[in-house]
Amino acid sequence: MVTFLKPECNGMSTLDRVDLTDSERLRLLDAVRDYAIYMLDPQGHVQSWNRGAELIKGYSASEVIGKHYSMFFRQNDRVEGLPAWQLQRALLHGRTEEEGWRVRKNGTTFWANIVLTPIHTSEGVLAGFAKVTRDMSERHRLHELEDSLRRTNEFLAMLGHELRNPLAPMRNAVTLMQREPSLSPSLSVARDVLDRQLTHLNRLMGDLLDAGRLTSGKIHTKPERITFNSVVTQAVEAVWPEMNARSQVLDVDMPEGHVCLNADEIRLIQVLQNLLSNAAKFSPDGGTIRLQATVVNDWLRVEVSDNGVGMDPATIDRLFVLFAQGDGVKESRQGGLGIGLALARSIVEMHGGNISGSSAGVGRGSTFTVELPGAALEEHSATFRNG
Numbered sequence: 001m002v003t004f005l006k007p008e009c010n011g012m013s014t015l016d017r018v019d020l021t022d023s024e025r026l027r028l029l030d031a032v033r034d035y036a037i038y039m040l041d042p043q044g045h046v047q048s049w050n051r052g053a054e055l056i057k058g059y060s061a062s063e064v065i066g067k068h069y070s071m072f073f074r075q076n077d078r079v080e081g082l083p084a085w086q087l088q089r090a091l092l093h094g095r096t097e098e099e100g101w102r103v104r105k106n107g108t109t110f111w112a113n114i115v116l117t118p119i120h121t122s123e124g125v126l127a128g129f130a131k132v133t134r135d136m137s138e139r140h141r142l143h144e145l146e147d148s149l150r151r152t153n154e155f156l157a158m159l160g161h162e163l164r165n166p167l168a169p170m171r172n173a174v175t176l177m178q179r180e181p182s183l184s185p186s187l188s189v190a191r192d193v194l195d196r197q198l199t200h201l202n203r204l205m206g207d208l209l210d211a212g213r214l215t216s217g218k219i220h221t222k223p224e225r226i227t228f229n230s231v232v233t234q235a236v237e238a239v240w241p242e243m244n245a246r247s248q249v250l251d252v253d254m255p256e257g258h259v260c261l262n263a264d265e266i267r268l269i270q271v272l273q274n275l276l277s278n279a280a281k282f283s284p285d286g287g288t289i290r291l292q293a294t295v296v297n298d299w300l301r302v303e304v305s306d307n308g309v310g311m312d313p314a315t316i317d318r319l320f321v322l323f324a325q326g327d328g329v330k331e332s333r334q335g336g337l338g339i340g341l342a343l344a345r346s347i348v349e350m351h352g353g354n355i356s357g358s359s360a361g362v363g364r365g366s367t368f369t370v371e372l373p374g375a376a377l378e379e380h381s382a383t384f385r386n387g
Helices: 022-030 051-057 075-079 082-093 137-179 185-215 228-245 265-281 327-331 340-350
Strands: 002-007 013-018 036-040 096-103 109-120 126-135 224-227 249-256 260-263 288-296 299-306 354-359 366-373 380-386
Touching (some): 082 096, 224 228, 228 249, 228 265, 260 265, 265 299
Antiparallel strands (some): 096 109
């Protein structure tokens, strides 16, 4: 007996009980498409087959009725006796539910959620089993992906820490060589090569560690009252040797006085350093990079622009995804791991702000904009140039 809602003339509804015949029940089950619902006899032979079973498993009713349901199991599962074991377990517990691999008509496998329930007559005689199967392949794939990402993150964190151990004594050795005045020209060249490559390796190790922190949610901020002027000074000091070595010009346009806001100074230096370093990396020798900061309606707006390789506007949003890189990466001297902008976005959003990028196209430069709330300044401006 099935209960339906019966509408009344006044818009209300009442509960009516409607008797359904066996054929009507089967017709209702046949209309279900998201679940494979079918009956087995006491030995496990298919006795009924709904539309959902046909869609999920690929067989028509005429192809399966009368055949043993073990045909839906993988060969090794059949050899191990899994079909018979499932029937016995359902009888023992009154119901069994599990997830596992099943086989479609075309030979492909899918991850299924299976519920198997024994059906008895009023006299207690086993009449068969009701079986409900749902295709859970997409959910299973997402679980596997999440597990794979977790293990990858753990590996990256371990790799970053382990590789830093041998890098420290190597850096000390190069420092000692730099203090040695009597090195031959060839050893001096070798020392300088080691120095540059160690700097690059240390940067990559930092990226690996940041990637692990970012994906595991271990990046935190400690906001306090700071001046953005100090952030700019320290970020420029960090990237200036790289720009100077390539004869690049850096224009900095900052409001005069102090731009104050509540933020984590170290993290904002990291953001600005990433943006300036990217601008230098993707700009030509002798190129111009511009940093401009303004405060409007208590929001700090920082733009870092360059006249470098630019990018396809359609690819800009992808740059903020971890390990993603733009088309211009092939033209850079050191492509990196594609972590800097993803990290910058995470830090900026932790401060309640936002970050975006724009470009007029390949070869036409790029601009990255950071906006942060809660800024205050004295109304004077000054422009200065480094280069």
